[in-house]
Amino acid sequence: MAEQRVTLLQGGLVVDGSAAPGQPGDVLLVGERIAAVAAPGRIPAQLLAGDVEVIDCSGKVVAPGFIDVHTHDDAAAIEKADMLPKLSQGVTTVIVGNCGISLAPVVTDAPAAPLSLLGSGQFRHASMRAYAAAVDAARPGVNVAALLGHTALRMRHMPVLDRPANEAERAAMAADMQEAMDAGALGLSSGIFYEEAYAADVPELVAVATVAARNGGVYATHIRDELAGILPALQEAALTARQSGLPLVISHHKCAGPANWGRTRETLPLIEALARGQEMAMDVYPYTAGSTVLREDLVDGVIDILITGSKTHPEMGGRYLKDIAAQWGLSQQEAARRLKPGNACYFQMREDDVDRVITHPLSMIGSDGLPHDERPHPRLWGAFPRVLASYWRERGLLQLEQAIHKMSGMSARRFRIGERGLLAAGFMADVVVFDPKTVRDGATFEAPRQFSEGIEKVWVNGVLSYTGEARAAVARAGRFVRRGQGMPPSV
Known part of the structure; x- marks a missing residue:
């Protein structure tokens, strides 16, 4: 030996x-x-x-080592296996499959949005067990733990997506959920914010989530509405988790859009009240801009929108939508339509709202970075050091021990990751x-x-x-991490 x-x-x-x-x-x-x-x-x-x-x-x-609880590193852990954007921040474990978006169990050469956020080259794993084997074979620089994405299940089992799943489709999704849990998945994620899953109702989600609950999983959700309808969207998420018997994690909690600024004064008390009756937490990234696919409904003519990539006009990557629209003599929504399909950063939050969420005792840190973006949001490379530099050392909004807890021990406990954190x-x-x-973080929107x-x-x-x-990454020693073995104590 x-x-x-x-x-x-x-x-x-x-x-x-x-x-x-x-x-x-x-x-x-x-x-x-x-x-x-x-x-x-x-x-x-x-x-x-x-x-x-x-x-x-x-x-x-x-x-x-920090645990990045909200990533879209599903394919990057195989294709870009040194995982340098995460290792260089001190991250040693990433949780993939967030927002309803996972590689498994979809097999396709041409993934549609929002699955396209994961790139296009790794949709070849028809089960979570196959995905786990691919991760272990790649031996990435960090550990990988996985959620199964509800949107991925819909896109595998439903011929049309503009309605709730029928009984047979729910049963097929539930069977995939059981396979994933048997393979060591952490639980279920959903992204009913996205058009492809927006028609899903609570019974559809519960039919799948109940399987995760029976196997000791968790439920993480990109809620239906982070704008005007955020309060009922939070209630819906809590109801889904409660009916399923699952702990709930609200993904990247935010109050998006100028009309919503300041409403964390409403959302956080609601989350606290709900958490008194069920296990509940949230993740958050330390920036006032989000990043996702380019969508006209998020273009309001008020917030700044940075185009991070466009299939039709790649030369416009790195420019602001308002400047492109002015150059073309179009409205911003018209310009967005011309640029699609593409991705963008949306400067849709206010700093005091982000501060309230990050300092809240129920929040933990996730980067939500998109490794396949041509010009990624700086959170991909900088989220965790940014928390330490800004929220602890410079502004004193968190104690050092609180900041690290939100990036390690709390994350392991909430997501049932054993022997880590x-x-x-x-x-x-x-x-x-x-x-x-x-x-401190070095990544910026410009670089x-x-x-x-x-x-x-x-x-x-x-x-x-x-x-x-x-x-540089000097070694690759990561592996697929399965749920719950050697669970950490309550911390």
């Missing part, structure tokens, strides 16, 4: 992901697991016998070391593919996988 790697992270500020106060300490990694966490110099000598690599972490923070003996050795004085600063070293399953000095 090959000798296990032994690494001692010595003398850093250990912030363990539980939200407990950080303490100076040492962390010992043996093979793929954390062997010990102790005060400086207090790790038992017998654990330090043999060849030990000692890394001085003085002045640095040692934390659990905490620095604790016996847990998997997913670890990030960063400089608290310099950590989105930029490395973050201050992320010094990242271990995935005990393997040193990224160094800030090299600004």
Whole structure:
């Protein structure tokens, strides 16, 4: 048997992901697991016998590897397997299959929107088990955990999408849901915001979600309306989860559009009230712009819209819709129609609303980045260091321990990811070391593919996988992570 790697992270500020106060300490990694966490110099000598690599972490923070709970990295984990946009932020696990959009179980050479957000080259996995095998074969730079997408199920089993599923179609979707749960999926996601799933009713969703509930899963949803109808949309999501018996995660909670600005003062109390009767949480990204497919109904002539890609006019990528419309002598909606199909960033939130959501005790961090965009939203490369730089160090809206908890321990618990999210003996050795004085995002809307600063070293399953000095992935040690094995304690 090959000798296990032994690494001692010595003398850093250990912030363990539980939200407990950080303490100076040492962390010992043996093979793929954390062997010990102790005060400086207090790790038992017998654990330090043999060849030990000692890394001085003085002045640095040692934390659990971050868990990106909202990604669209389904295909990127196979096609762009170094996963550098995530590793370079300190992310060690990504959750794919969000917003109802997943690779499995759709097989096609020409995915329609919104599945096209995942690119076009990997729609060849007819089951979650096949997708998991493809991830393991690719050996990505980060771990991958997966939700099964409701929209993907509709597009596989329904000849038309402008109505609720009938009994036979619900049964077919439920069978795929059971297969996915047997393969280790975390649960179900939906995106009834999108036209392809908008006709789905609560009974359709419950028919599929109940299968996830029987198997210990979760339900994450891009709700029907994040604009004027946001309150009833939140109620609908809670009802679906309640009738299914599932914990609920509201995806990228926001109040979108100028008429909605300030309404987190209404939505967050509603979420709190609902959470008193059912398990509920939300994810959020630290930006005032979202990013998705180009849609005329999101073009209001007020907010700025940055075109990130256009199949019909690729030369317009990186320009604002209002400038393109003026050049063409068209209204912004007419210009958007001419540019479709395409993707865009929508500057549709206000900063105080984003602040309220990020600092809320029920929120955790997800990037929602789109790795196949020609000019991706900067959140793909910068979301997690941005939280540390802006919300903790510069503005003081979060304590360091709170920020890390929202990116690790809370995320693992809410999504039933076992043995990760905490620095604790016996847990998997997913670890990030960063400089608290310099950590910050580098990606911008003008230059989105930029490395973050201050992320010094990242271990995935005990393997040193990224160094800030090299600004490169130095190893790929990720794997498909299955639901619930070795569940973390309540944190």
